[in-house]
Amino acid sequence: MPEVKVTTRRRGSPKKETKPTVDTTRIAVVGIPASGKTTYFRFLSGHFGLNLPILYIPSRADNGSLPLYGDLENDVALEETTYETTDPTDPEGSLETTTRYYVNRPMEDRRKLWVELSAGRDEQGILTKYPLPTKFNQFVEMKMRFRYAAPGGEAGSRPMELSTVDEAGGIIADYFTYDRLWLTSAEEEVTEKSCRVIPHFDSWRPDRRDLWKRGLTLLGRFVCGADAIILLLSPGLPSLRDQAQQVNLARGVFRYTHARNLPLVIAISKADKLKEFYTEVEQSVRERTFQSAFDPVDFLLRRDGAGMGTILVAQEGRGISTKEDVFLISSAVSTGEGHPLFIGETGDEAPTSGTATMGVPVMVNTTLPLARACERILQRRATKGS
Amino acid sequence: MQNDGGNPPFAPMRERNVLLLDLSKSMLAPLPDPQGGGPERQKIEVARTAVFRILQDAATSGTLFGLVTFTETVRVPVPLGEIHRENLPYIENLISLLTPSGRSAIWDALGVGADLLRMGTMGVQGNLVLVTDGWDNASTRFDVRPEPKGKLADGRVDLVPYLLPANSRVTLRVIGIGSGDERDKGVDTGRMNQVIGQMTQRASELGLAPAFSFQLVTTGSQLFAQMVNAFLDVGYDDDRPIEELHPEELAHHAANAARALKEPQQHATVSKIKNAQSAGRVAGNGSYSEAPDIEVDFLTSGPGGPPAYLKERYGPLGEVVEAYISGDTDRALQLIERTQGFLPPVTRLYWEARIQFARRAVVEAARALLQAWTEAEKLPPQTQAPILRRLAVLQARMQNDKETETLVRFIDETEHHLANGDPKTRERVMDLFAKLMELRGTYQLTRLAGEGDLQDAAVKHEAAVEEVFGMLQDARLELATQGASVEGALDFIEICLAEMR
Numbered sequence: 032m033p034e035v036k037v038t039t040r041r042r043g044s045p046k047k048e049t050k051p052t053v054d055t056t057r058i059a060v061v062g063i064p065a066s067g068k069t070t071y072f073r074f075l076s077g078h079f080g081l082n083l084p085i086l087y088i089p090s091r092a093d094n095g096s097l098p099l100y101g102d103l104e105n106d107v108a109l110e111e112t113t114y115e116t117t118d119p120t121d122p123e124g125s126l127e128t129t130t131r132y133y134v135n136r137p138m139e140d141r142r143k144l145w146v147e148l149s150a151g152r153d154e155q156g157i158l159t160k161y162p163l164p165t166k167f168n169q170f171v172e173m174k175m176r177f178r179y180a181a182p183g184g185e186a187g188s189r190p191m192e193l194s195t196v197d198e199a200g201g202i203i204a205d206y207f208t209y210d211r212l213w214l215t216s217a218e219e220e221v222t223e224k225s226c227r228v229i230p231h232f233d234s235w236r237p238d239r240r241d242l243w244k245r246g247l248t249l250l251g252r253f254v255c256g257a258d259a260i261i262l263l264l265s266p267g268l269p270s271l272r273d274q275a276q277q278v279n280l281a282r283g284v285f286r287y288t289h290a291r292n293l294p295l296v297i298a299i300s301k302a303d304k305l306k307e308f309y310t311e312v313e314q315s316v317r318e319r320t321f322q323s324a325f326d327p328v329d330f331l332l333r334r335d336g337a338g339m340g341t342i343l344v345a346q347e348g349r350g351i352s353t354k355e356d357v358f359l360i361s362s363a364v365s366t367g368e369g370h371p372l373f374i375g376e377t378g379d380e381a382p383t384s385g386t387a388t389m390g391v392p393v394m395v396n397t398t399l400p401l402a403r404a405c406e407r408i409l410q411r412r413a414t415k416g417s
Numbered sequence: 418m419q420n421d422g423g424n425p426p427f428a429p430m431r432e433r434n435v436l437l438l439d440l441s442k443s444m445l446a447p448l449p450d451p452q453g454g455g456p457e458r459q460k461i462e463v464a465r466t467a468v469f470r471i472l473q474d475a476a477t478s479g480t481l482f483g484l485v486t487f488t489e490t491v492r493v494p495v496p497l498g499e500i501h502r503e504n505l506p507y508i509e510n511l512i513s514l515l516t517p518s519g520r521s522a523i524w525d526a527l528g529v530g531a532d533l534l535r536m537g538t539m540g541v542q543g544n545l546v547l548v549t550d551g552w553d554n555a556s557t558r559f560d561v562r563p564e565p566k567g568k569l570a571d572g573r574v575d576l577v578p579y580l581l582p583a584n585s586r587v588t589l590r591v592i593g594i595g596s597g598d599e600r601d602k603g604v605d606t607g608r609m610n611q612v613i614g615q616m617t618q619r620a621s622e623l624g625l626a627p628a629f630s631f632q633l634v635t636t637g638s639q640l641f642a643q644m645v646n647a648f649l650d651v652g653y654d655d656d657r658p659i660e661e662l663h664p665e666e667l668a669h670h671a672a673n674a675a676r677a678l679k680e681p682q683q684h685a686t687v688s689k690i691k692n693a694q695s696a697g698r699v700a701g702n703g704s705y706s707e708a709p710d711i712e713v714d715f716l717t718s719g720p721g722g723p724p725a726y727l728k729e730r731y732g733p734l735g736e737v738v739e740a741y742i743s744g745d746t747d748r749a750l751q752l753i754e755r756t757q758g759f760l761p762p763v764t765r766l767y768w769e770a771r772i773q774f775a776r777r778a779v780v781e782a783a784r785a786l787l788q789a790w791t792e793a794e795k796l797p798p799q800t801q802a803p804i805l806r807r808l809a810v811l812q813a814r815m816q817n818d819k820e821t822e823t824l825v826r827f828i829d830e831t832e833h834h835l836a837n838g839d840p841k842t843r844e845r846v847m848d849l850f851a852k853l854m855e856l857r858g859t860y861q862l863t864r865l866a867g868e869g870d871l872q873d874a875a876v877k878h879e880a881a882v883e884e885v886f887g888m889l890q891d892a893r894l895e896l897a898t899q900g901a902s903v904e905g906a907l908d909f910i911e912i913c914l915a916e917m918r
Contacts, residue, residue, distance in 0.1 A: 211890050227897040228890050230908055271668035275915035279886075286883065340918035341863045345875035 055176075055192045058404045059254050061207065061284060062263030063277045064200030067300035067362060071263060072173050072195065074362040074394055075401065076109040079177050086395045088311045088359070090322045097402040098180040100188055110174045111197070114249070170199035170246050172253075179405035191405060193261075196253060202246040204276045205229050206254075207283030214251035221247040258411075259294040259404040260284060266338055267304045274338065281342060288350055294407035295351055297343075298400040299331070302359035307334075312364055312395055316374055328354050356407075358400050364393040433543030435483040435497060435530040436471055437523075438464060441551050442488075444517040448595065460594050461517050463634075464548050466732070467592065468512050471546065473714065475500040481543075483533045484512075487526035488519035489555035497533045521551040524559035524576045531580045531587070540585030550594035552605035561612050577615045581623070588628035589616060595634075606633065648713045648764045648800075649734050650807045651742060653814065659830050660901055664908075671909045674824035675916030678857045679864075684821045686809045689790065690802070690828075690854070713803040715833050734760055737768055746776045763792040763804060767811065774815055786812060803832070827909055834902035842899050845892055846906050852885045853910055856917050882914055889914070 062068050077083045079101035101108065112130045173195050180188035196203060206212055209228040212221055226232050226244055235243070254260070262284045268274045281297075288295040302308045311325045331343060332353060347353050364372040372393045444461040468484070475482035483497035494511055527547065534543035553561075560573035569575055581587060591613070593604030613629045620627040662670065677684040716727075716738075727735035733756050740749035749772045756765050766789035773782035786808065793804050806829045813822035828850050835843040859878035863871065889910055896903050 209890055209893075210887075211894060225894070228893045230893065230911070231904060233897055270665060271672050271912070272665055275668060275671075275912045278915040278918055279911070282879070282882070282886070341871075341875040341878060342918050344863075344872055345879040347872055349876070 055190045056179075056258045056405070056408055057192045057194060057256055058259045058261060058401070058408070059257035060193060060195040060261045060263060061203045061254075061280070062200060062300070063204045063265065063273065063280055066200060066263040066265040066277070068173075068195050068197055068200065068263060070362040071298075071300065071360075071397065072109060072175055072193070072197070074392065075177075075193070075397055076175050077392075078394065078398065079175075080108045083391055083394060085398050086312070086315055086393060087399070088308070088315060088323045088395055089325045089327070090315075097398050098182050098188070099398055099402055099405070100178045100180070102176040102178050102190060104190075108175060108177075110176075112172045114170050114172070114245075170202065170242070170249070171197040172249070173197045177401075179402070179409075181406070181409050193401065194253065194257075196246065196250050199246050199250065202243060202250055204280040205243075206247050206250050207287055208276075208279040210283065210286055212247055212251070213287070214248070214255055217252040217255045219248075219251065220244075221251055254287070257293065258408045259296065260288055261400050261404055262295060262297045263300045264297060264339070265301050266299055267301075268338075278339070278342070281339065285342075285346055285350065292350075292411075294404060294411055295356065296400045296404045296407070297351065297357045299357070299359045301361060302395065303361040303364040305330075305359070308359055308361075309364075312361065312393065316372070316393060327357065327359050330359070331357060356403060358396050358403070360396040360400065362394055362397050364395060433481045433497065433534055434471070434475060435485060435533050435543060435545050436468060437485045437487065437526045437530050437545060437547040437549075438468060438515075439521055439523070439526075439547075439549035439551055440486045440488050440515055440517045440519075441521040442518050443521075443551050444594075446550075446595075460550050461515075463594065464550075465512055465515075467548055469509060472500060472505060472508060472512075476502045476505050483530075484508075485526050485530050485533070486515060487522050487529075488517070489522050490519075491522055491526045491529045493529065493533070520555040521549065521553055522555040522557070523547070523549055523551070523553040524556040524561060527576060527589075528559045528574070528579055534587065538584065540582040541580060541587040542585065544588045545580075545590070547589070547591045548594065549591070550604055553608065561608060562615065563611065565615060565618065577612070577619055581616055581619050581625070583623055585623075585625065589613070589630070591631040593631060593633045604633065606631075648761065648767070648804050648807065649716065649731050649738055650714070650767075651716045651738060656826070659827060659905055660834075662905075667905065667908060668912050670823050670827065671912035672916050673820045674827060674909070675913045677818075677820035677824045678854070678913070679860055679917065680820075681857060681861060684818060686812045686816070686818065686821045687824065687854075687857070690805050690809050690825060713800065713807070715807075715829070734764060734768070737772075741768075741772060741775065746772050750776070761792075763789050763796065766792060767804075767808060771811060774811065779815070782815060786815070803829070827906075831902060831906040831909075835906075838899065838902075842896055842903060845896065846903060849885070849888060849892060849907075849910050852888060853913055856881055856885065856914075860917050878917075882917060885910075886914055 060068055060071060074083070078085060079099075110130060175193040177191050177193065178188035179191050206221075211228045212225050214221065221244055223240075223244060226240070226247070229243075232240065232243075262281060264277060264281060268277060284295065287293070303312055307330060308325065311323045314321050315323055331339070343351075343353055343357065351357065366372045374391060374393055440461075444464060445459055448458055448460050448463055472482065480499075481497050482495065482500045483493065484495035486492050486494055494515070495508060500508070527545065530545045530547075531541045534541045534545070536542045556573070558574060559576040559579065560569040561576050562569060580589070589612075591604075591609050593606065593609055595604060609631045613631050616629045617627040620629075659667070659670075677687050681688060714731075727739045731738070733752065737749050737752045737756070740746075740752055750769070753765060753768045753772060766785045770782045770785035770789060773779075773785060789808055793801060793808055796804060806825050809825045810822055810829065813819070813825065828847075831850070832843065832847060835846060856878070859874070859881045862874040863878050865874075889907060892903075893907055896907075
């Protein structure tokens with residue numbers, strides 16, 4: 032993962048550096064802007080490529096052994112393709128793509144990796160974020176390859192792909208919120224007319240409107256081919272508009288997955304922001320023997336941990352089970368001061384100042400939604416006989 | 418005489434209105450006002466009042482309006498067109514400068530009015546309102562037969578068929594000022610009845626619905642009664658127009674409003690607000706009418722002080738509001754107490770509460786407001802909703818209930834902003850507000866349901882939210898070009914929906 036290879040190619044270029052995968056199962060990750068999509072992908076690929084450890088809260092009886100594996104047949108663990116409008120005045124709408132590949136080899140300076148990947152969005156440099164300054168002229172397709180083996184099931188593992196459209200949380204939120212935008216096939220396009228369902232769309236700059244329309248089309252086609260969806264929800268959003276956007280997205284995703292009978296898994300990301308959960312994390316890091324008995328369902332439903340109120344209750348048994356399909360995760364636990372929390376080789380928290388110390392970021396439950404999504408996909412296939 | 422033939426079998430075109438105003442010298446004469454107790458008013462003052470009211474209505478409803486004035490000469494100071502609220506002060510100034518002189522060419526004025534409403538082969542389409550105190554003594558083009566087969570003056574055109582050609586849909590309302598028993602002392606009652614009679618006869622021959630009336634007004638009070646039958650309200654000093662809000666502020670307002678929907682025990686006033694839908698529909702019927710329905714107007718006072726012509730437009734209530742806005746609450750209270758007997762009780766009690774609240778007399782204010790609620794319940798449904806909302810805003814103010822106030826104000830302001838727009842758009846947005854209000858019920862069930870029933874309640878609530886959200890999306894698609902007020906209302910509803918969880 033730490034080695035980054037960047038190539039640039041024009042739209043329509045047939046060149047592709049990853050090995051083609053046969054019968055890959057696709058899981059789409061969706062969430063509003065800053066819901067943690069990038070971190071989720073980067074740190075999960077760190078887990079697959081570098082065996083970064085995962086902490087589980089509540090503690091798991093199986094000691095965290097999940098049938099998820101890195102894809103050893105493929106050098107590329109994570110692939111990010113930036114779509115950028117180079118000339119908004121071009122009526123043909125030139126769109127240039129730049130692809131960055133993260134491969135499964137450790138970096139020489141491992142500590143550098145953690146710092147780069149864990150930094151806050153504002154502090155992230157050009158290496159870890161996308162090279163253009165505005166979100167309105169680009170979006171990024173992220174694909175992470177891994178394998179999943181159904182526990183106790185058939186021999187061997189099968190290729191899976193986790194994908195999202197990054198830097199496009201607004202597009203994702205709009206697409207799912209407004210079902211009048213939904214495409215029914217991967218050949219369709221979102222029309223300018225249907226885009227008017229988006230508030231104030233007509234008042235936007237033409238190039239932004241055009242990019243949004245393309246992004247919606249890309250996303251629409253992308254989710255048309257998805258076998259499951261992971262919905263990332265961010266708790267404790269300070270802005271009421273962001274809260275409304277997230278709730279509308281969640282309701283839209285429920286509608287979407289109901290309509291298509293798609294498996295849905297919910298990940299409450301950045302769960303370390305929730306005080307009760309962070310307390311468990313802190314104790315788990317401090318005491319190696321601590322067995323957390325945290326009850327996520329009770330927390331979510333009775334203490335409103337997800338800010339979803341009765342929405343989750345209403346969905347219970349209608350495509351999701353709150354007990355089995357909703358997870359509190361934290362892909363990069365923060366110290367609370369804008370720095371990632373590291374644990375050293377001894378298992379204690381690594382100091383963030385003074386002499387450079389080796390440490391790994393604390394990830395909590397990050398793999399659980401993925402494993403559950405895979406499990407549900409296979410269950411669904413088995414039910415359908417495919 | 419009243420001869421409007423009851424309800425016509427089909428609705429006349431009410432969207433095109435022409436007012437014919439007599440400016441002959443006799444309009445300078447005073448009109449006795451034995452019941453009013455105040456100084457006598459000139460007929461022209463009373464007539465101007467009627468014109469102000471009609472203009473206000475036209476601006477509110479977005480109907481087309483034209484003004485014809487006549488002495489021995491007929492003029493068209495305001496050609497038939499849409500009256501925009503921002504142009505009202507200019508037009509009202511123009512009206513206030515009209516000075517009576519000379520004689521009356523009533524029939525010629527009616528002919529010109531009909532010409533304004535003429536639409537080719539469709540004949541005359543629209544409403545004519547004639548306000549006059551005189552006898553026709555100056556017409557040169559038209560005449561009215563003294564009897565159905567009577568003879569016209571030489572070279573004149575018969576007014577009645579000219580006013581009512583085939584295929585027409587026209588209404589004529591004559592407001593005659595002063596008794597015409599003596600020549601030049603008032604309207605020529607006999608001739609007016611002849612016009613109405615002949616129009617009715619002709620309508621019958623053509624198979625058209627007769628919609629013609631003649632109302633005699635012998636005192637200032639009688640005409641005045643039409644303008645006091647109003648519920649007038651003004652904004653509070655710290656009100657901020659919704660269109661000035663930053664999107665995040667709008668979100669805060671919507672979230673606040675949603676709390677009023679979610680917590681009925683703490684926001685009991687909300688339950689008193691009737692379905693906004695009917696209010697939205699009623700606002701569309703804004704043309705001039707003498708029906709006893711109370712007209713609800715909301716005024717904003719600009720930096721220059723109270724709105725112009727308050728007294729002229731609203732009579733004693735206008736005076737009360739003028740005193741209130743200028744901060745003279747003692748005088749405002751005195752004035753409102755004098756209005757007992759001719760202002761609608763709900764209006765009087767509301768203003769009593771409002772003034773008492775401004776004077777920090779909380780108990781008196783609460784008592785008056787309670788009585789106002791009782792009176793409001795007696796109102797016909799079509800007038801009730803906007804009045805209930807005004808009462809609710811005051812009550813929320815008195816109880817420092819920001820959430821309810823925000824919700825009600827937003828609905829009210831939206832309706833006010835959309836008053837000049839397309840009635841279907843207004844109806845649609847108000848329908849959405851009504852649906853939003855209905856979500857209180859399903860949301861409450863999720864709060865009250867026990868453990869076992871909670872999921873059922875939540876599922877029903879989510880289904881209801883989904884239905885409203887679908888309506889909202891369709892409204893977004895179809896009303897995309899309807900302007901900031903519509904967009905703001907839809908944004909508000911969308912955020913409220915997100916909060917109802």
